[in-house]
Amino acid sequence: MTAPYDPNDREKVVAKLPAELRKELKVRAAELGKDIQDAVTEGVEAWRQAQNRPAVDTAGGTSFATYLPAGLYGKLKENCKARSITYNQGIAQSIRLWLDDNPSPRPRPARVTGARRIIFGNQKGGVGKTSVSAGVAQALAETGHRTLLIDFDPQGHLTKQLGYPMLDIDEASLAKHMLKEAKGDLSELLVPIKGGDFEDHLWLLPACKDAFLLDAKLATAKAVRIKETALEKALEPLEQDFDYIVVDCPPSLGYSMDTALYYCRTRDGEEPSTSGIVVPVLAEDSSADAYDMLYDQVQDLIEDMDIHIALLGFVVNMYDSRKGYVATSSLDEWRNIGEPPVLAVVPELKDQREAVRVKKPLLVHAPYGDQADVMRTVARRISA
Template structure:
């Protein structure tokens, strides 16, 4: 199973929207996909129509060892897409996990125990911070997908994130790679948007996906209906962009032999 963490410590960059819609696109192309909601806000769970009453067990229970991944996973209305939902209990996990052995490897151990072959790809939606939850995701993942809002302050946050990735590589997960940076909330009417996009591409080169995600009202409306934008309005500019981004991401996925190794 290929594991990809979707992370950015800056909030409001389209991270959860990216997680939901890329996961949907991957499932639509035939990949058995697991989306792990590791954000205490639980927005990815809500955005896929999972009510709070349905979240009897969650990613919190998996992290503290109360249940296995398979016991907490729920099917979504999207064929081939399952979700490990989140609850507000995750808010206290940062403190609770301090007393656990190998507290940075809890998610990795849980995924290693999961039935092999049940899913092809696992996406992990991280909270907007670089705390213990995000570290668990980065330790468990083979690659990182970074949504980056096309604004000036996003560049400062990116440098901090890259430093964290280097530390994770050095201490816990030497195989962690950056699969790509996805430019989000792109507005062609704003000259600064183009400048930020050019600066990111000049700095990171081919790591930046060619596809950019535009500002789009339908992307914002979809979560309130409990469905991905790709189902809510598959013809809108945002949905088309996420489908194209998913195609790029599929082209960067490691081969199964590499994952097994």
């Protein structure tokens, strides 16, 4: 049967939904690998054919936005009016029906290798490693995954953008734990990131100014292979507490990057592409040059240590087609690489800049914007 609307012609729909229903929808859609807007569309279509659906408690609802096909949007309003219920109640019942019709898949067996390890790296600065790694970590946590976000860049932009202070140079830090110069547990340094639907599932390991010294100290370390294994040994005690560990890497090709690359390698017994590196880039030539250098570093480490490192894909950040041929042709070139694939294209919008300005996570400041949706797309693709 042909739908009486063009599924590609969508318009924004805003409703008030209880937090638990929103979270359940996001988790279930992620589990099934489905876009939220498609899940809601299926729910609305099914609800229009259903009769006598039980009411959903929408008390205390907060704003929820998605996109429905324009024709379906109007018909939903007509159905709600005919059934003498509010539009919010119609959306809530539709989502509840979709959840009931699409149960959660069986849980996967426990991973013997601990948390999945996703690093975000590119030798070139200014490509958005920090904004993309933070947004994807929020999206992973939003779907119920316990996620640790690590600021591994000595500049500390991630820590500061989220509104947290950097660790004092005299305090314990990740770098000191990597060099076995710190006392206590690394877990004592973690801080919970509050807000949004990811609350209670997302933690930050803040940056410390002493990270500027890490490359030099790793270079002079006498222990065999400490350069590559230092990050893994420091984080190992935390892995069983998290589903994902996301690392915002420094913009360099030094020893710190080597230890991050080694950390995201495919471990014995781990399925391919379970962990790996995501490369944020821009739609311009300097990003391609920087990627060539990063690729060489990855291949050298693979050959030197006889390991496998999965290149999970590119995220083309801050894309604006109005910049003309340079932007559009560069995007085509990223896509034409094929492997690794382009996971998503982040549009050049004000949402992320505003979030940084007010020191809030993107998925708190603009949870229903296009940039937030792209972060969810990347999270869904790397967690599939």
